Amino acid sequence: MNEPRAIRKPSRIQKRNRKLILDAALEVFSTYGYRGATLDQIAAEAGLSKPNILYYFTGKEDIHIRLLNGLMDTWLAPMREIDPEGDPLEEILRYVHRKLEMSREFPRESRLFANEILQGAPRIGPHLESGLKPLVDETAALFERWMAAGQLAQMDARHLIFSIWATTQHYADFDAQVQVLMRGQSIHEGADAYLDTLYRKLLMV
Amino acid sequence: MNEPRAIRKPSRIQKRNRKLILDAALEVFSTYGYRGATLDQIAAEAGLSKPNILYYFTGKEDIHIRLLNGLMDTWLAPMREIDPEGDPLEEILRYVHRKLEMSREFPRESRLFANEILQGAPRIGPHLESGLKPLVDETAALFERWMAAGQLAQMDARHLIFSIWATTQHYADFDAQVQVLMRGQSIHEGADAYLDTLYRKLLMV
């Protein structure tokens, strides 16, 4: 009947408006959290009416879930790009810088995920299990092979991954704090250099 | 008239109920964020009626602000305990372990602050400037003196502080994710050992 998402391929208008809505929702959800965001805010940000928003999505939760799922791949791409055939140290350092770059380029995405995890992952919990865990298991196994081969210093691979996430995403998630404490100082270059040193010293055999 | 917080010293009942409310509020705010928390939830958690909550606090925001301010000192205590006369490496490692311990012991406090900073610090922004910044400036200066004296490897002191916060608080703030990825494995001991290695390698001259 009037279910746009049903069978036919999306029209131009449909594509444009869905993008508009998801982008507006990213802005609002990442700033105020799921509960703090309102459909009216999202509608205003998207330049559409509230009922029109609900013409394209079945509800607030639907928007949130689709947003999270759609972004998950982008978010995990850098980890997928780690080359098992490359030089271990350089591959991991490249991963660190790529993650840092993403914190700079996509802070809203970082905060969206942070908000969701902080509150116990009520809506992407299942996707952590099915999407994230296999990739992390695989990557941790790769790191362990590298360590066993003497190409990296010995350590817990999963905690290594956690620390890379923590140190890089910190600049997006805690930006409000970083801004206060770094008033006037250039943050990006410093972070790049600092994390390079940190992980180089940690990983070198 | 009926303003309990006015002049007289708090009665036993007042002390008990305020504690009850703040503890319940910590639970609820840290789980759902400011906007996601409701007075009814807090009241239920505290075992009091909603109007009774509002007898002790002037409103939802009042509770949140008092909670944040009251917790700030506790949260910053480990940084204050860094001894300028102690051995630099040992002092910083002790700080790291103390912060990790707090993530374990007070995850709700960690998440409460994380929620607030994530959303742009709308309610403790001013207190970051007046409470946090001076302490961080002081500590960064201490670290820089240690580096200049050749007792620590040279690096950006503020980014060092950020990385310590990020890596330790990660275990509280992103617990939902850590739990999924470490299913069945003991997290605490691993984190302790890993971070010890990390910061030892980073800081050693």
Added chain:
DNA sequence: GCTTTTTCTGACCGTATGGTCAAGAAAAGA
């Protein structure tokens, strides 16, 4: 005991919010 003060609550209010619906406006198809 009695009086005063403190503590507590049921009932209520105004607003915000997620969501619905019937019908109009605009595209697309013929």
Added chain:
DNA sequence: TCTTTTCTTGACCATACGGTCAGAAAAAGC
């Protein structure tokens, strides 16, 4: 062109939420 489908919206609804208030219940003071 006319018809059909897609898109859009104003008006509306039910519920949830922060907050108020008059007065009851319980402590404290005497």
